[in-house]
Amino acid sequence: MGLLDYFRSSRPKGSASVAKERLQILVAHDRTQRGRPSYLPKLQQEILEVIRKYVEVDMNAVSVKYEQEDSHEVLELNIVLPDTVQGRI
């Protein structure tokens, strides 16, 4: 090991490794989004509009999860209603 390397190794690791870790997470996330049908955002929006005709919910009340498995696709809809409404329905 050279003299310079000695000083070098005592420094914190460079930002490149941080960049790589961030990229791995980003790219993995992007790739799961990729196979999703393009109608999903619109579907989510329209379902939200229908629900809003009856109850007041915020933007995040409807979540759409899409997963691809070997032979079939799974579409999971999750609708969260506010507590106060529950008694009325």
Place this chain on the structure above:
Amino acid sequence: MARIIVITSGKGGVGKTTTSAALAMGLAQRGHRTVVIDFDVGLRNLDLIMGCERRVVYDFVNVINQEANLNQALIRDKRCDNLYVLPASQTRDKDALTKEGVGRVLEELAHGYDFIVCDSPAGIEHGATMAMYYADDAIVVTNPEVSSVRDSDRMLGILSSKSRRAESNEEPIREFLLLTRYDPARVEKGEMLSVDDVQEILSLTLIGVIPESKSVLTASNSGVPVVLDRESDAGKAYSDTVARYLGDEVPHRFLQVEKKGFLKRFFRG
């Protein structure tokens, strides 16, 4: 029949136009009839990099709209007989590119040329998708930087789903990684993603690594594709890239910091 090569990236300013000019010139110099098309409608600058801006009369959009024929619009390079430039329009917007129009022009060119190099605009919208739609090969230009690598990956998704080859279930586009603006000194210090890091994430065939080099600006200042600068590291790296594209096995250069004088070697052990 010509092979259609798109130079694409997603992210802007990473070196697509520099690469398009270098690759087209390199192919032409090796005896292949080559045309390079500027798809960056509205922001044309391939003609500047090629040094033919004062000879532009008609452009790509004129040909698409049948206001001029191909022979009127194509500019023959003064340094290389096999090379032609089809410039972009400066006054239109990218919507002037239609799938049918672009297809018609490429079809006509395919009969007279060996290679058609398409210089894509930045982004993943209409202009960029038009540039890649008909491609046989894609060179994904990437800088060793988070946003550029991420955009390259998104572009790969588009290449494999929205191209003519994907839509007609043909053999997919051949995809290559070209890493540009690479700075081995910073990589060595852990300040920049390395070739291996980027390849691990994108898992593409590496077609070249172009070092960060002052010669690129010098070349663009004078309108000479940098591949013609045989003395420069970037010129040599582009030349190697062209050879690899044509199937030669050429080892990668400029991946390590150049060895300096005695003192530095002494301290490095």
